[in-house]
Amino acid sequence: MIWKNEHICAAAKGAKKNLQDLIEQSNDVFQPSYTDEVTYLGIVGGGPKGFYALERLFAQVQAQTLQQPIVVYWFNESPDFGCGPNYQVDQPNYLLINYCVGNIDAWNREDCNTAVAEQLNLRQWIQKNKRIETEVAPTDYASRALVGCYLQDQLKALLASRPTSIGLRFVVSRVRDIAYQGLFEIMIDDKPGSIRVEHLLLATGHCYHNKSLLANIHAEPKLDNYFDSAYPVQKLNAIPPDEPVGVIGLGLTFIDVVLQLTEGRGGQFNENGEYIASGTEPHIYACSRNNIPILPRGPIYGENRYQLREQTSRYLKGLAQTNQGRKIDFETEIYPLLRQEAQFAYYSTLLSSRDEDEVTKYMHTLDQAQIFHLEDLLFPQIAYAKDQNNAVLSFLEDAIAQAKLGELHSPILAASAVWREATPLIGEIYAHGGLTGKSQAMLEHNLWSAFCRTSFGPPVENMKKVVALAKAGIVHFANAPLKTITYDDAQQQFMINTQQSQLAVNYLIDARIARGKLQDANSALHNALLKNKLIQPFDNDGYQSGGPALHKSGQAITTPLTSDTPLFFYGTATEGTLLDNDSLSRKRNDTASPWAKSIIQQLLHKQKNALHESYSQG
Structure with missing residues (x-):
């Protein structure tokens, strides 16, 4: 079952209107005079992480019963507080999350905020608010818009518990610059002057952009037919029907683009999974640097997943402890273990046995050329034919068949689960330069994208749609990996050059998700922070991953100045400093809690000093 907005009662979707009212009220009292008697805080980023940070602050204030007045400025570029752009509630319902609903919970269950009366996880929220009789299974999926409704509704519940000592100001604008002179001076787009705060948390999400795809244009291109980002996907509606469109990237964003240009234009998928065109679709030509599509996956929840062997978990935990005294070499100390675990996952699933001896004996009966290796999963060889669609289609159809089996029954899916299951343990080793700089570079440049492509793919339903679109002749896959893309100014066309051919398209969409690279200045805000000496690049043995240097608490390591x-x-x-920052997880790399605690500690210290001074004067 895929849960969408249409399955939920209207009342549960009303949080957006409540937030709009609060935003309008904030505008009326936007810039109060700064006073030392009030503590001013700032949160930049209105997505799930900003929501979680606000919840941690409320919980800390309530736990300490602080009465000192606090004003929180919460900044976001749009009114979509709580959900952010990824889970914006008005986006099309065919854009899905790639996690089962049973895995999503907006609340910290290990340190509960007792002031919030009803804290629901996503499954409970759907069950409470659904309009249909169907029961909610933890292995169901949901649209991203519905998840946005859930997040905003839970934010509404949090705001109802707001401590009386905290005032909240919603600021709908882009933060363009931040300076620091004892206080943070926050400059925004549409207001003169600045907003001053004492403490600041940045939860800015994906605020980066990729370098231009065009080999013959070195500056940022300003072309109406070039989309340097796919989001919001509604902007792709500007592309006329029947035009040839190049899409670069074959990951999750590629699927969003394809669906917006087809189903988003009135096309439909019938009961047999075939695509019925609306007649308004463009012709889509898709490729990437390696030209290997992302792998779909079946429902993953609870015990319905591959489990790492105990010795593998124990070894990785031991490395994390060893890491307190030395750096770990990913290439020699972790990657060989992942290769062994992937082989065991593959053959134990094939044999339906977790018996080590049985698996080993079976592998000894195979020729070396027959034995599965992790590289077969990460870097598969696609046998391209003259009709390139047949090769990629065959690859995708096999991937869908395996995903339907699930990782408890499909050997290749079990092997793909190894990285996902090991990531939390490897993250403990990786954090704050725990790997050698050389091996961190090797992981991020040689393996990272392959691990993500094989372990964190979309639900089967959406990949089946991609296959149907290819069979309908609307989506075309390249016949070889991408080499370069150039722009013909005279013809106003893009030339996509693969290792075997050249193709001219009239529109080009960059469907890659950028990662932060301070050295490339690919985030205007982070570049401003670097210029103002509020951050410095994280450096690990001379390797710069692209993110800011941070203390373990998440606090920026700044310059001596x-x-x-x-x-x-x-x-x-x-x-780059921490590994795997899932946008919806409350557990992974929680730096909001240390932020909130540091504020409370300072307020308690200030309160103690004030009492001491009062007693002294009395």
């Missing part, structure tokens, strides 16, 4: 600045990062912005 601005030492101990109360600037914290949470979520995507910590990548």
